[in-house]
Amino acid sequence: MSGDYDVAIVGAGPAGGNAALAAAQHGLRVLLLDEQPAAGGQVWRAKSSAILAAPATEESTAGTSLRNRLAQSSVTHLSGARVWQMSQDDGWKLEVLQGGSSETYTAKKLVLATGAREYVQPVPGWTTPGVIGLAGATALFKQNLRAPGQRTVVCGTGPLVFYVASEIRRLGGTVAAVITPNARMDWACATPALLHRPALLARGALWVADLKLAGVPIYWQHAVTGVDGDTEVTAVEFAPLSHDWTPEASRVVIRADSLCLGNGLIPQIEAAQMLGVPLTHDAHLGGWVPRAAPDGVTDVAGLYLCGDGAGIRGAEAAVHQGTLTGLRIAADMGFDTSTARDSSRALWARAARFGRAMTALSIPRAGLARLSKDDTVVCRCEGITKAGITQEITHGAGSCNAVKSGLRAGMGPCGGKFCQTAVAQIICTETGQDVAQVAPPTARPPLCPVPLDAAAGAFDYHALPIPKPAPL
Incomplete structure (x- = not known):
């Protein structure tokens, strides 16, 4: 065995990182595992080491703070680590691929903070080089400070489409157009939730104002219907949508060399599903979600969930749910954390209401599939x-x-x-x-591609008991 811990946490984003810190503060031995080279997840992704200096953003500041707190804590953080198998016997056993070899770790408690992935509705030409997901574009911005192309069309739902367009401009790129299936009325319906987060409301207003002042056209209740180009993007076709997002017959073509395309986020549920956590469907949380309490508790003994992998509620909600989950684990292991849990639960509930309202903007309507x-x-x-x-x-x-x-x-x-x-x-x-x-397909190990030799482990091939050939 490579190590035995009180708590193993899969995912070092806002939820997993804060769960690790909360549990470690009570003296628990915590193992934090993540595929990325540094903690922060997708939303607080660390800059590439090749970037010597860059202006601070809200995301980079929050990520730096999390990484510093983890470095100063007793948490054992393994970066570049891919968990490909998990099983429960007397505690939890995790098979982890790191540096080309597989190691085994054990823990009494297991937290899944696996985050989210984006959904892109397939359209003709969406596999053309130069087409990138909205969330993929944010990773490119945060890690490499690069725009996806010289002249980019940005299409998607919710606030992410305006953030991506604004960041492209900040990094020196040209935004040819912003296209969103959402109507202005959709945003009007979300206003009550936005009023509870005035700082974010102001930030979003600045994104839209920047685009308007730059003369970038914004096409409300439209969607990309096709991408032109064989080996690279040359143009993007789009059309107005009906109320249920069915594309209308008229088409508009705009010249571009790249396209950022996205239709919202969905929870990464495969690990929880594989371990037996029941799934429910909630469109306001991103679709199929594993059933878990606000403090992370599930129907599977010793297994906890937190963050966007338990439902899309946004980064702030993930922070508070991560803390709440870490405190609940400490309570389950004999520590008194009731006062701190009450505070974290209230903060999580407030942030979660805002997150659900933003996720609602990306709920697919029936006509989307017709793209x-x-x-x-x-x-x-x-x-x-x-x-x-x-x-x-x-x-x-x-x-x-x-x-x-x-x-x-x-x-x-x-x-x-x-x-x-x-x-x-x-x-x-x-x-x-x-x-x-229509339930998702059955999840099975391995959870990610793993080399056969790493999965097989170390053995001497010549020591295998090979029987002699049968006599003729």
């Missing part, structure tokens, strides 16, 4: 088109598991992370089922 055409690639890993999936459904495949079994959709390197939401939408369209009736 994909028959020849549109849906599963990029396996090159499977919408027509192939539709045909499989007509042959009787009424679930994500059935489509996966018949076509291998979701069996590539990404494990279905980039296609299963679109597959579920197609199933709903073809069968008339509600999205809450």
Whole structure:
């Protein structure tokens, strides 16, 4: 065994990092694991070491603070570590890939703070080089201080579309247009929640004002319908949408060399699903979410969830839920944390209300699936088109598991992370089922690609008991 701990935490973003700090403050031995080279997650991603100096932003300041507090704590932080298998016996056992080899760690308690990933609705040409997700663009900004191209179209839902467009301009790029399926009325409905966070409201207003003053056109209730170009983006096609986000017949084409495209965030649920946590569907939390209490407690003994992996509520809510989860674990291990937990729970509830309102702006409407055409690639890993999936459904495949079994959709390197939401939408369209009736496919280990030699471990091949050939 490589190490035995009181608490193992998977994910070092705002939720996981603060859960680690809260638990460690009570003398618990805490192991914090994350794939990134530094703590902070996606939202507080650290700058590349090649960046010698950069203006501070709210995200970079928060990330630096978290990394400094972790460095000064007793938390054991393993960066560049990919957890590919977890199991429960007498406690938890984690198989971790780091530096090309797999190590085993054990812990009494396990916290999953796996965060979120973005959803991109497949459209014709979305696999063209030069197309990048909105969340992927933010990672490029924060880590490398680079814009995705010289002339970029930015399309997506919620506040992220305006943040990305503003950052492109700040980094010296040109924004050809901002396109969002949201109507102005959608934002008006979100105003009551925004009023509870005046600082964020002001920040968003500055993003929009900057775009307006720069003459960047903003197309409300529109969506990208296609991308032109073979080996690179040359133009982007978009259209107005009806109330249910069905694209109308008229089309507009705008010249661009890059496209940032996104349709909201969805929780990373595979680890929790694999470990037996029941799933529920809540569109206001990003779709399918594992069932967990605000303090992280689940139906699986010794397993806790926090942050966006337990429902999309935003970075501030993740901070408070991480702290609350760490305090709950300390309480479960004999420490009195009731007063601190009451305070964290109140802060989490306030932040969560705002987060749900922002997530509501990205809830897919029925017409969104119509942006994909028959020849549109849906599963990029396996090159499977919408027509192939539709045909499989007509042959009787009424679930994500059935489509996966018949076509291998979701069996590539990404494990279905980039296609299963679109597959579920197609199933709903073809069968008339509600999205809450189409469960995600069964999660199985390994949770990420792992080299066979690392999974097999160290052994002497020549020591294998190979029987002699049978006599002729």
